[in-house]
Amino acid sequence: MTTTTRLAPVLAGIAALTLGSAALAQQITVVNFGGAQAAAQKKAYYDPFEKSTGVKIVPVEYNGEQAKVKAMVETKKVTWDIVEAESPDAARGCDEGMFEKIDWSKLPKADMVPAAVSECGVGIFVWSTVLAYNGDKLKDGPKTWADFWDVKKFPGKRAMRKGARYNLEFALMADGVKPADVYKVLATKEGAERGFKKLTELKPSIQWWEAGAQPPQFLVAGDVVMSTAYNGRIDIANREGKNLKMSFAGSIYDLDYWVIPKGSPNKDAAMKFIAYTTQADAQTEYAKAIGYGPTNSKALAKLDQKVLQNLPTAPENTKDALQFNIKFWTDQGEALEKRFAAWATQ
Amino acid sequence: MSATLAADPPGTLPLQQRLARAERARKWRAFALTLPLLAFLLLTFLVPIAALLMRAVENPEVARALPRTIAALDAWDRKDTPAPAAFAALAADLAALPDSSDAGLLARRLNSEQPGARSLVMSTYRLVPIAGSADEVKAKLLEADARWAEPAYWHAIAKNGSRWTADYLLASVDMKRDASGAIALMPEDQRAYVRILARTFEISLVVTLICLLLAYPLAWWLANLPARRANVLMILVLVPFWTSVLVRVAAWIVLLQSEGLVNSALMHLGVTQQPLPLLFNRVGVVIAMVHILLPFMILPLYSVMTGVPPTYLRAAISLGSPPLAAFFRVYVPQTYPGIGAGCLLVFILALGYYVTPALLGAPDDQMLSYYIARYTNVEINWGMACALGALLLAATLVLYAVYRRIGKSELSLG
Numbered sequence: 001m002t003t004t005t006r007l008a009p010v011l012a013g014i015a016a017l018t019l020g021s022a023a024l025a026q027q028i029t030v031v032n033f034g035g036a037q038a039a040a041q042k043k044a045y046y047d048p049f050e051k052s053t054g055v056k057i058v059p060v061e062y063n064g065e066q067a068k069v070k071a072m073v074e075t076k077k078v079t080w081d082i083v084e085a086e087s088p089d090a091a092r093g094c095d096e097g098m099f100e101k102i103d104w105s106k107l108p109k110a111d112m113v114p115a116a117v118s119e120c121g122v123g124i125f126v127w128s129t130v131l132a133y134n135g136d137k138l139k140d141g142p143k144t145w146a147d148f149w150d151v152k153k154f155p156g157k158r159a160m161r162k163g164a165r166y167n168l169e170f171a172l173m174a175d176g177v178k179p180a181d182v183y184k185v186l187a188t189k190e191g192a193e194r195g196f197k198k199l200t201e202l203k204p205s206i207q208w209w210e211a212g213a214q215p216p217q218f219l220v221a222g223d224v225v226m227s228t229a230y231n232g233r234i235d236i237a238n239r240e241g242k243n244l245k246m247s248f249a250g251s252i253y254d255l256d257y258w259v260i261p262k263g264s265p266n267k268d269a270a271m272k273f274i275a276y277t278t279q280a281d282a283q284t285e286y287a288k289a290i291g292y293g294p295t296n297s298k299a300l301a302k303l304d305q306k307v308l309q310n311l312p313t314a315p316e317n318t319k320d321a322l323q324f325n326i327k328f329w330t331d332q333g334e335a336l337e338k339r340f341a342a343w344a345t346q
Numbered sequence: 347m348s349a350t351l352a353a354d355p356p357g358t359l360p361l362q363q364r365l366a367r368a369e370r371a372r373k374w375r376a377f378a379l380t381l382p383l384l385a386f387l388l389l390t391f392l393v394p395i396a397a398l399l400m401r402a403v404e405n406p407e408v409a410r411a412l413p414r415t416i417a418a419l420d421a422w423d424r425k426d427t428p429a430p431a432a433f434a435a436l437a438a439d440l441a442a443l444p445d446s447s448d449a450g451l452l453a454r455r456l457n458s459e460q461p462g463a464r465s466l467v468m469s470t471y472r473l474v475p476i477a478g479s480a481d482e483v484k485a486k487l488l489e490a491d492a493r494w495a496e497p498a499y500w501h502a503i504a505k506n507g508s509r510w511t512a513d514y515l516l517a518s519v520d521m522k523r524d525a526s527g528a529i530a531l532m533p534e535d536q537r538a539y540v541r542i543l544a545r546t547f548e549i550s551l552v553v554t555l556i557c558l559l560l561a562y563p564l565a566w567w568l569a570n571l572p573a574r575r576a577n578v579l580m581i582l583v584l585v586p587f588w589t590s591v592l593v594r595v596a597a598w599i600v601l602l603q604s605e606g607l608v609n610s611a612l613m614h615l616g617v618t619q620q621p622l623p624l625l626f627n628r629v630g631v632v633i634a635m636v637h638i639l640l641p642f643m644i645l646p647l648y649s650v651m652t653g654v655p656p657t658y659l660r661a662a663i664s665l666g667s668p669p670l671a672a673f674f675r676v677y678v679p680q681t682y683p684g685i686g687a688g689c690l691l692v693f694i695l696a697l698g699y700y701v702t703p704a705l706l707g708a709p710d711d712q713m714l715s716y717y718i719a720r721y722t723n724v725e726i727n728w729g730m731a732c733a734l735g736a737l738l739l740a741a742t743l744v745l746y747a748v749y750r751r752i753g754k755s756e757l758s759l760g
Contacts, residue, residue: 065723092726095468096454097447162709196535207626208708223604223625327465334725335461335536341717342538344709345545 027056028081028266028273033256034061035213036236040289045277048285052276055269066093069261073098078263081270085121087326088333090257094120100260106271107278108296113313115323116295121257122274125286126293128253128312128321129166132234133226134219135243142226145174145250149198151205156225159218162208164340165329166228166252169322171198173250179322187328192336196343219244235291235310246310248317254324255295287311395739402732405511407455408503411448412439416507419500424525427495430480436503437483440467441475458727459502459513466493501525514733539717539734543741546713549628549703550696553635554643557692558685560636561643565684568644569651580648587641595705598634599625630706638702639695643688650684690749697742714738 030046032038038059046057060080062068066089072078085093093099099120109117116123131148133141142148148158148170160167169182175198177185185191207224209215215229216237231251234244258277260270276282283294284302293313294300300313308314312321329336358364409416414435422428443449449471456463473490476483487494505513505523516522516529520537524530531537564583568576586594601607604621612618624630654677662672700715714734721731 063723066726067723067728070726092450092454092464094450095446095464096450097445206708210704221603221605331457331462331465334458334727337720337725338538339535340709341542341712342535344712345538345541 026054026266026269027058028269029058029060029079030273031060031062031080031083033064033084036290037232037292040286040292043289044282044286045273048282049273049276053272055272057273064089066098069093069098070096073262076263078261078265080261081264081266082273083259083261084124085257085259087121087254087257087324088330090118090121090259091326092330093259094118098259098262100262100264100267102260102274103271106275111280111296111298112278113295113297115255116257118257121259122278123255123295124258124277125283125295126253126255126311126313128231128248128251128293128317129161129228130231130234130246130248130251130312131226132215132219132229132244132246134222135245137222138225138245141245141247143247143249145170146176148226149174149202151202154225157205157207157223158202159207159209159215159224159227159229161228162210164336165333167199168192168195168336169252170228170250171195171202173322174198179250179320182322183325183328187332192339196339199343216242216244231310231312232290232292248312249320251312251317251321252324253293253312253318253321398732398735400732401728402514402736403510403512404729405455405506405513406509407451408506409509411443411452412436412503414439415503419504419507422500422504424501424504425497427497428500430484432500433484433487433494434480436470437474437476437487440471443471446471454727455506456499456502458725458730459506460498462493463499463502466491466499470494497525514729515736517730518733518737539714539737542712542714542717543737545710546697546715546738547741549631549635549711549713550693550699552632553639553696554689554693556632556636557640557643558689561640561647561688562685565644565647565651568648569654570656583641583644586637591638591701594638595634595702598630598637598706602630602633625706627708628711631703631711634702634706635696635699639692642691642695646687646691647681647684650681650687654680686749690746694742694746697738 030041032041038061042059046059049055050057062083064086066085069080069083070093072080090099101120102118102122104117107122112123113126131142131145135141138154142150142154147154160170168186172182172185172191172195173179175194186195207218209218209227212230212233215227216233218224219227219229220237220242229246231246231248234246237244258274260267260274264270277286278296280294280296280298280302283296283299286292287294287299287303288307291307291310293311294303300308303311309317311317359367412435415432418432418435419428422432440449443452449467453464453467453471456467469491470487473486476486478486493499505525505527513523517532518539520532520540521529522532568579568583571579599606602624603609604623604625606624608624609618609621612622624633658680659672659677662676663669667675697713698715699713700719703711703713704716714737718731718734718738721727721734
């Protein structure tokens with residue numbers, strides 16, 4: 001009895017606090033991919049937005065699992081307000097009614113690069129999968145995917161992402177297919193066959209990675225001579241004093257999108273946040289914090305050459321690059337990934 | 347006894363009935379006591395498993411979205427492009443969908459049957475409604491996307507007309523129904539899961555055997571130590587047991603990498619000139635899994651061994667048996683229950699391993715759970731995920747049944 005009486009005021013106090021804070025400040029939950037990228041988002045987007053609007057941002061990390069979003073939407077208990085999604089997930093989820101439609105009249109549509117504008121997703125940055133190597137260990141490094149496959153000229157292991165996506169494109173380019181024709185070739189039966197055959201050639205030299213943080217670690221530790229890698233991860237490693245080099249020739253660039261899960265109770269605040277992050281100034285700050293390219297074309301003009309050279313959207317970097325084909329992968333992804341599993345077993 | 351029988355007062359039930367009644371009451375009381383646990387198990391264990399098995403055979407998407415098309419395809423010969431009536435029915439069905447999300451679900455279902463169907467269905471959905479006669483509708487659909495002329499997409503629709511399907515389960519054992527509905531093997535480049543299941547069992551078996559070889563001598567040594575020292579050493583066994591799996595996996599990465607502790611020690615000792623490939627292959631997966639699962643082998647072995655009186659072994663030796671033969675013929679058979687429990691525990695736990703192979707293995711070291719997680723989280727094809735889950739469950743149950751048959755003993759895992 002005494003415990004109850006002693007606890008009662010405390011409980012009342014906690015209740016008052018939670019109710020009070022809910023009444024004072026609205027809060028929205030923003031889901032990101034974590035790591036260095038989340039830190040850059042906090043610096044460029046969350047903190048200034050909180051300061052200017054008073055809306056509190058609760059960051060949550062995830063690993064791209066759309067199953068969670070689907071479960072929330074299906075059970076109508078949506079606790080995530082804004083989710084950063086990869087392009088195929090944003091497109092598929094939109095088709096399946098998992099996300100709210102975007103009201104583009106509230107956003108600077110005219111300034112955005114065309115790929116950033118979609119029905120349910122707002123493209124927030126451009127990232128790229130590149131060829132990377134350690135500049136301290138290889139003076140005259142590889143430039144193209146043909147070099148990546150050349151185990152005579154560059155002996156040693158290569159690291160590649162576990163899965164079919166990107167690797168098939170790289171394999172075809174190494175086999176002499178021009179970047180512009182890659183998806184045309186890959187869509188045919190013979191093209192897919194050709195891609196897997198080329199991968200088989202390199203199979204004994206491949207060390208597979210699972211998480212984006214692994215390639216820079218492998219390169220620094222000397223486990224591999226070169227690797228496929230996300231350009232932002234390489235950029236971050238270089239900021240920490242490493243000397244990793246990237247080749248954007250034949251790289252595949254893609255966008256990450258903000259999406260709002262259907263039924264989010266804070267839709268208006270979420271849209272305000274998205275509008276804030278599409279401003280040129282905020283995007284400039286983000287590109288300075290991590291080497292991912294802005295989607296607001298006005299932001300590019302505000303960046304100096306030193307930052308630009310590491311961005312996938314810089315003109316000299318997009319020259320020989322390939323845009324990720326969302327439609328191809330949402331159509332063929334499941335079958336090709338299964339084929340990859342079968343291929344790995346052989 | 348007979349005195350009590352004789353003293354049976356008239357008018358009451360005979361003793362036998364009263365005994366039976368008391369026995370029944372006792373049984374009901376025992377049952378009532380376990381009721382909360384049973385209800386808990388039912389809700390948290392059996393119901394989810396049943397739901398999982400249901401998901402593996404449920405197939406509502408096409409039947410719900412395209413009822414007219416399915417009816418129109420009944421008369422189709424399944425060889426050429428269907429009649430215009432089917433095109434008209436398809437356009438009408440798509441136009442009647444209440445929400446675009448229904449089209450999305452339909453597109454996903456058809457796409458996992460026939461790659462490419464997603465974009466085909468979604469682009470057609472944006473065209474409807476289409477006015478005009480059946481022939482005009484057919485012409486318009488073909489003009490919009492020539493793929494509608496290919497029978498493969500229509501097969502995908504016709505095959506999935508029923509609300510229940512064995513397709514997911516068939517796919518989990520690399521089979522499928524072909525266009526005519528007969529069961530056939532998948533094409534070579536899509537055959538994966540039987541091999542992956544075999545690989546899952548192979549890795550689990552190797553891990554179990556290594557665990558047994560490592561744990562048996564250790565448990566024997568611990569069981570023969572004075573209790574106080576055994577307890578201290580047991581803490582050393584248990585400390586890693588209480589550490590997070592992820593932490594231990596990360597530690598193995600640090601130890602096993604090519605410039606890691608293990609490789610630099612081996613090179614220093616002159617055992618090898620080149621660093622050995624210990625990571626991102628089968629070796630790394632097995633090492634880490636053995637380390638994580640070892641306590642599950644040591645504990646049952648130890649608890650059985652402490653119950654074996656050392657006098658039996660001494661008696662065998664004093665009766666003239668050579669020590670080694672005495673050990674294998676007298677001591678080891680008495681520890682069979684511990685070996686059985688430990689092996690079963692380690693094997694079944696190993697079957698479900700997912701994080702360790704994902705982080706330490708190559709694509710050909712992944713176990714079935716990796717693909718279950720993939721279908722759940724990445725592809726969001728929950729039917730396929732549930733079918734693979736059912737496959738793993740069935741394989742495990744079969745194995746357990748075989749074990750019970752061979753072991754001929756009621757084995758408790760407790």
